[in-house]
Amino acid sequence: MQPIKLSVHKIVDLILRCGNIDNRFHDAAPMFLGAVIHRKIQKEMDETYKKEVSLKLETQIDNTPVVIRGRADGIITEPNGAITIDEIKTTTLTLDQIYEQHEQHLGQAKCYAYMYLQTLENPVESLTIQLTYFQLETEEIRRHTWTFTSNEIATFFSDLLHKYGLWLRFEREWKITRDASIAPLAFPFPSYRKGQRELAAAAYRTISAGKNLYACAPTGIGKTLSSLFPSIKAMGEGKTAPLFYLTAKTVTRTVAEEAVRLMASHGLRFKAITLRAKEKICTNETCICNPTRCTNAKGHYDRINDAVLDLLENNDLITPAETEKYAKKHSVCPHEMALDAALWCDLIVGDYNHVFHPDAYLRRFFNDDQRDYIFLIDEAHNLADRVRDMYSAVLHKSTFSQIRTALKGRDSLSSKLRKNLKLLGTYLSDVAKESEAQRNHTSAELDMVFVAFVKMATQATGEWLSAQKGHVLHEKILDLYFELNKFLMIAEIYDEHYTTIVESHGRETTMTLFCVDPSKIIRSGLERAKSSILFSATLIPLPYYRDILGGSTEDLMVSLPSPFDPNHLRLVSHCGISTKYKDRQRSYEPIAQTIYETISQQKGNYFVFFPSYEYMQTVYDIFCTQYPQVETLLQKSEMSEEERESFLACFDMNNTSTLVGFTVLGGIFSEGIDLKGDRLIGSIIIGVGIPKISLRQDLIRDYFNAQNGRGYDYAYVFPGMNKVLQAAGRVIRTETDSGVVLLIDSRYATAEYQRLFPAHWAHMQVIWE
Numbered sequence: 001m002q003p004i005k006l007s008v009h010k011i012v013d014l015i016l017r018c019g020n021i022d023n024r025f026h027d028a029a030p031m032f033l034g035a036v037i038h039r040k041i042q043k044e045m046d047e048t049y050k051k052e053v054s055l056k057l058e059t060q061i062d063n064t065p066v067v068i069r070g071r072a073d074g075i076i077t078e079p080n081g082a083i084t085i086d087e088i089k090t091t092t093l094t095l096d097q098i099y100e101q102h103e104q105h106l107g108q109a110k111c112y113a114y115m116y117l118q119t120l121e122n123p124v125e126s127l128t129i130q131l132t133y134f135q136l137e138t139e140e141i142r143r144h145t146w147t148f149t150s151n152e153i154a155t156f157f158s159d160l161l162h163k164y165g166l167w168l169r170f171e172r173e174w175k176i177t178r179d180a181s182i183a184p185l186a187f188p189f190p191s192y193r194k195g196q197r198e199l200a201a202a203a204y205r206t207i208s209a210g211k212n213l214y215a216c217a218p219t220g221i222g223k224t225l226s227s228l229f230p231s232i233k234a235m236g237e238g239k240t241a242p243l244f245y246l247t248a249k250t251v252t253r254t255v256a257e258e259a260v261r262l263m264a265s266h267g268l269r270f271k272a273i274t275l276r277a278k279e280k281i282c283t284n285e286t287c288i289c290n291p292t293r294c295t296n297a298k299g300h301y302d303r304i305n306d307a308v309l310d311l312l313e314n315n316d317l318i319t320p321a322e323t324e325k326y327a328k329k330h331s332v333c334p335h336e337m338a339l340d341a342a343l344w345c346d347l348i349v350g351d352y353n354h355v356f357h358p359d360a361y362l363r364r365f366f367n368d369d370q371r372d373y374i375f376l377i378d379e380a381h382n383l384a385d386r387v388r389d390m391y392s393a394v395l396h397k398s399t400f401s402q403i404r405t406a407l408k409g410r411d412s413l414s415s416k417l418r419k420n421l422k423l424l425g426t427y428l429s430d431v432a433k434e435s436e437a438q439r440n441h442t443s444a445e446l447d448m449v450f451v452a453f454v455k456m457a458t459q460a461t462g463e464w465l466s467a468q469k470g471h472v473l474h475e476k477i478l479d480l481y482f483e484l485n486k487f488l489m490i491a492e493i494y495d496e497h498y499t500t501i502v503e504s505h506g507r508e509t510t511m512t513l514f515c516v517d518p519s520k521i522i523r524s525g526l527e528r529a530k531s532s533i534l535f536s537a538t539l540i541p542l543p544y545y546r547d548i549l550g551g552s553t554e555d556l557m558v559s560l561p562s563p564f565d566p567n568h569l570r571l572v573s574h575c576g577i578s579t580k581y582k583d584r585q586r587s588y589e590p591i592a593q594t595i596y597e598t599i600s601q602q603k604g605n606y607f608v609f610f611p612s613y614e615y616m617q618t619v620y621d622i623f624c625t626q627y628p629q630v631e632t633l634l635q636k637s638e639m640s641e642e643e644r645e646s647f648l649a650c651f652d653m654n655n656t657s658t659l660v661g662f663t664v665l666g667g668i669f670s671e672g673i674d675l676k677g678d679r680l681i682g683s684i685i686i687g688v689g690i691p692k693i694s695l696r697q698d699l700i701r702d703y704f705n706a707q708n709g710r711g712y713d714y715a716y717v718f719p720g721m722n723k724v725l726q727a728a729g730r731v732i733r734t735e736t737d738s739g740v741v742l743l744i745d746s747r748y749a750t751a752e753y754q755r756l757f758p759a760h761w762a763h764m765q766v767i768w769e
Contacts, residue, residue: 008070021297055115062165072112084128085113114157137459181269182236194563195221204230212555216539218562241372245349248382273318275350278335356525373529380534387518393490394512400425420457432504441502458484516703523550538725562760568738575749576768579687592623604681605651609665609727611687635663653678666723681739689720
């Protein structure tokens with residue numbers, strides 16, 4: 001029997017936790033900053049201090065072989081042979097608050113103590129445990145020590161493993177059941193679609209080799225099943241630990257659930273869980289996680305283990321609805337319950353955040369040395385912009401001013417906070433005045449003076465929050481505290497991939513740490529896994545996406561043909577109308593006329609995609625005036641989920657007249673919309689999708705010009721063409737669908753754009769009038 005791999009963290013966090021969830025005592029210490037402080041403290045120690053000691057113990061729990069791993073922050077061996085195990089914790093809480101969690105921290109250190117004792121040739125009768133707490137804002141250090149006999153340590157460890165035995169038995173028995181179902185599992189369809197076998201084979205080879213794969217797989221291949229099936233087979237062969245299926249949109253996650261259901265109907269036993277954001281799964285009107293505002297938060301950790309075990313024993317496919325049901329049954333937080341249950345699942349379906357976000361990534365998985373995970377990243381063309389946003393930080397002068405005005409208290413902490421916020425606001429104003437000749441100022445350098453002021457304000461904010469838990473401004477100032485901490489976190493990793501932007505608009509001034517190139521950060525996220533499969537229908541051109549998504553020349557690329565009959569899609573490029581900004585005024589009426597001529601050829605439902613709301617509104621007004629007999633719908637700039645669903649519901653296959661939806665390219669209706677059959681028979685795309693010229697896009701352009709001489713392509717052409725490909729892909733969703741895609745822009749006649757057309761667009765017809 002292969003030993004089960006465990007971490008000290010996993011055992012301790014499960015067995016020793018207790019009490020309430022309480023965000024009033026939120027520890028906002030970023031992981032990277034904790035590592036920096038750890039190194040600083042360790043460096044100050046003398047030669048008796050051995051830092052970052054990796055420990056490994058092979059033992060048995062309930063007759064099951066296990067390998068337990070952990071890493072002690074420090075082990076001190078005195079000349080007289082006395083031993084101290086040092087566990088370092090960095091915190092933004094007060095040192096009194098962090099000490100309230102010391103039983104769990106102490107338990108972790110006692111595990112390291114037992115594991116270290118097993119490595120000694122000569123036994124010792126006792127040793128010392130030291131907890132070192134470092135307060136980030138005040139830089140105060142407080143140490144607590146306990147002395148235990150070796151027998152006491154051994155008894156504690158044995159009792160801990162005994163309590164963990166229940167969970168280990170569950171894991172062992174489940175894996176036997178799961179692997180027995182995977183071995184005979186066949187592909188759940190009689191045959192593969194065109195390109196599907198190739199993608200599945202490429203995914204399996206990539207996982208076996210421990211590499212990354214970038215796959216351009218057109219709609220209809222069945223990307224989800226083509227990546228999940230070989231990954232599951234590899235898991236059954238012991239080649240991988242849990243799988244992560246990561247998406248940008250909630251609707252895409254249901255596709256992964258359906259794929260698991262399909263394989264389950266063919267005999268697969270597989271535990272999969274879909275994670276949702278805390279705010280979306282919370283059963284309360286407002287998501288406030290403390291025992292005075294939420295009954296689930298009070299005593300949550302005293303009930304959670306029974307709740308999770310109940311959920312897991314009675315469900316294989318754990319949807320958010322099932323999580324909510326069991327959370328209600330046991331009176332626990334559904335969000336925390338889902339995260340705990342995920343540790344025992346074979347597949348975690350969730351957002352990009354769960355792997356890449358600097359604060360929200362799943363530390364419970366990725367803080368240990370295990371790297372056997374597989375990441376399946378759907379709609380990967382969205383990942384670069386998402387990560388760029390995650391790792392950029394902005395602070396607003398207006399936020400400082402509003403809180404200063406609202407904070408009326410005359411106590412010392414309120415006065416200190418107001419003073420620090422005034423310093424931040426005044427400094428931003430001074431920086432803006434220095435560049436009055438231009439409204440925006442950019443610099444490759446990090447403004448260390450401003451960072452120092454942010455650190456002071458963060459300390460003052462933390463002190464105020466600790467003392468004013470019931471204050472009416474507590475939540476608003478807590479939000480500020482998170483914004484300040486994120487800014488400091490980004491400042492810590494700021495390098496040549498960043499630019500500092502100071503912008504002034506009227507009385508508002510902001511400072512942004514803008515992530516120009518996210519490739520390094522994405523690469524770091526991908527390194528949390530053994531292998532990653534990044535796929536989309538629109539990874540064109542593939543070398544660009546491999547570059548921007550953290551790949552290297554060692555990573556694999558595959559571009560697959562469309563499985564659909566090209567005769568089902570009429571592709572037309574109207575190159576006689578220019579939609580360039582300087583020509584737009586002359587384009588309005590010709591575009592309205594072309595739309596009418598196109599939709600008049602066949603009754604049905606159509607989308608028309610425009611590069612901006614202003615452009616769309618102008619053409620819409622002309623079209624409605626000239627062709628009032630045509631039924632139309634207009635996308636609004638802001639639409640609720642109900643309004644979006646109502647909009648799409650109008651595109652019914654049983655419509656008796658033509659319906660034209662005027663929408664925005666790159667918006668909510670140009671991606672992730674699955675209108676099959678006659679629900680949509682045509683897309684008319686105005687322009688080449690180039691993002692609006694802006695300071696940030698120009699910064700991206702200039703950066704990549706310096707890197708590879710292709711800055712305009714990276715900033716404008718490639719992202720724009722991706723929007724076009726996504727919008728065009730709304731028309732043909734199944735093998736029986738048919739329709740038309742009309743591209744309107746003179747630039748489609750150029751070789752520059754034609755080289756970006758996918759292979760299955762080879763039959764495109766070009767017209768000039």
